[in-house]
Every structure is written in structure tokens, then in C-alpha cells.
Amino acid sequence: METARARRRPDPSAATDVEILIDPKKIETLAQKNSFADQAFASFLKTLDPKSVDAIVHEVAATVTAAIDCTACAKCCRALVIAPDYKDVSELASRTEMTTQDFKKKYMRLDTEGDLVFRQRPCPFLASQRCTVYESRPKLCRSYPYLDQPDFVGHLNRTLRNVHVCPIVFNTFERLKSDPRLKRDSPKAGHRDVPAR
8 A cells, every 4th residue: 555655656657538637726716616515425425335435536546646646746744634553753853863752842733622733824834845754654644535435425524625626636535526437327336325314
């Protein structure tokens, strides 16, 4: 998995039947414009078999990821608040040749929920669109944008927030909305009965 995540240069052989949008301002504008349709599509996805949705999401996200160079954007590093776990903090402290306590004093703060988060945005380790501690980056950063993980349907709220931030998430979600396997009458999506609320 790490090798797939580490290769962030576009793959010229990646098939693109839909234009890949990477401009952060255009993505934000379109994400705002599409907000209602995205919410409706997310509600629809909740009626489908989660494992079937995961398989489709993983396939589409892999294609989109192969076509996007994350270092051309790095918006996640500029916009998101990261809460490293204890192991992350310890590793980052070691990487920066500081004690864990000194690292926390310099780079961390408690947020309103009591979580230890980076004190500043953009990330203090972002320089020239690159992570200066890439090999020691926090687990949350390693797994972002989370599209290769199971239970996509269970994390739709997170995905809808990330549509505004990440070109990979935005383009994947746009492709999912037009994917014939995820249409209301598609047998491939594996509809399931969902109790009325």
C-alpha cells in the first residue's frame, strides 16, 4: 500500500474518459455548486451494498489517483487540521531531533475537543509543496484521502468535506456520480433494503 501511495506523479497510461480537474479554486467553486447533488448522491449510496460500493470506489479512485500529482496541489497540507497519534508525535520528534515534550511545545496545541493537533496551518512541515518529513508523516497523512479504505458509505460525511479540499476526492466523487454501476436501476450496485427513518 505504501508504494501505491508514494507514487504521486501522474501516470500517462491512466485512462481518462472524463477530464481531471486539479485547479483548487475551480474545485471549490464546483464543490459548492454541486453540494445539494452530492448530498443526494451520498444518500442514495447509503441504500447500496457497502462492499459493492467499496469495490467501485477503489477502482475509480485508483484511476484518478494515478492521473494526479499531489505535489502540484498540497491543499490538504494547507487546509486540514491534523491530529497525530502518540506514535506519530514520537516519530516526528525523533525525526526533528527534539524530545517529544519539546516537539509538542513547539508544534502542537489542544483543540476544542481536547485532541493534540498541529498548532498551525499550513502544516509546519510543508515547504515548496513538499512534506519535509515525508517518511515520518502522521498516519492520517499517509492514508489521506482515505478512498482506498473499506466502508466508503460509512464515511460519506468525511468524503463530502474532502470534496472541497482534494482533487482526488473531487474527481473520484464526480466520476462515481456518473458511473453506470451506481445508477438506481443497476444490478451491479447491489441495492439493499434500508429501513425508513
